[in-house]
Amino acid sequence: MSIELKNVCYTYSPGTAYEIHALKNINLTILDGQFIGIIGHTGSGKSTLIQHLNALIQPTSGTITYNGEDIWGEKYDRRKLRSEVGLVFQYPEHQLFENDVLSDVCFGPTNQGLSRAEAEIEAKKALQHVGFKEENYNKSPFELSGGQKKRVAIAGVLAMNPKILILDEPTAGLDPSGRDDILEQIAQLHRVRGITIILVSHSMEDIAKYAERLIVVNDGEIAFDDVPKVVFSHYRELEAMGLAAPQITYIMHALKEKGMDVDVTATTVEEARESILDALKKSHSPLLSENKVQTESSETGGKVL
Secondary structure: OOEEEEEEEEEEOOOOOOOEEEEEEEEEEEOOOOEEEEEOOOOOOHHHHHHHHOOOOOOOEEEEEEOOEEOOOOOOOHHHHHHHEEEEOOOHHHOOOOOOHHHHHHHHHHHOOOOHHHHHHHHHHHHHHOOOOHHHOOOOHHHOOHHHHHHHHHHHHHOOOOOEEEEEOOOOOOOHHHHHHHHHHHHHHHHHHOOEEEEEOOOHHHHHHHOOEEEEEEOOEEEEEEOHHHHHOOHHHHHHOOOOOOHHHHHHHHHHHOOOOOOOOOOOHHHHHHHHHHHHHHHOOHHHHHHHHHHHHHHOOOOOO
């Protein structure tokens, strides 16, 4: 299954003084099972783009197909599309409205034709997938913390068993622990269910850690579409767009400029650590020996062997 955009354009308030060309000739294919990151400065068009993927917005021109069918065709079932291409908004309050959590998550599968009992089975599976505690199932969604609301909003989409899950800034407003927890749950969903994940985020570190493909939207156009390592190697161009690379990218380039033979394409802490250790080994640096002694000392209770 795939989504394909061909020459898609979208204009807000066409023919008025407030006319804005939000998308300009977008050509894009979303393939099955990918974990895709989307980044772009505020107003770049990324939120408009993702709302085209499940027909919340109709393009001004161009075509969008899902599994080869035009989603804006006269007889196309867009309701079914939205159950297969699920979108979780940045603010979960926009998607929560029932009296209790379980009823809220049951809403989608019930609309798909499942009985209440069948919907509850799907809802409970989805809530378990996002790490939501059963003791809170009967609470009002509006009594929950920000992180809990995000989990419920994600579960509400997952309960419909989508083929594609789109998440718009799912960790916005969360503390570091909550952010890491949510992202690990999303990564686990990708591994276990094999669904396509599209993650919109302002965190370059999160994108570098989880995404296998990175799309950069700039002024309504696709500026880059490649693996994160390649995209982040253009960090100067990203800066000109009001973006940045992960902090590790800047550290590795600084080390390279100082003469250390490190991999400047490293984008995660783990990759950087391996590259730096490898560079120290090759240079026979005394720093590596000192680090080894300190490590052995801590492992043997302070006794240097």
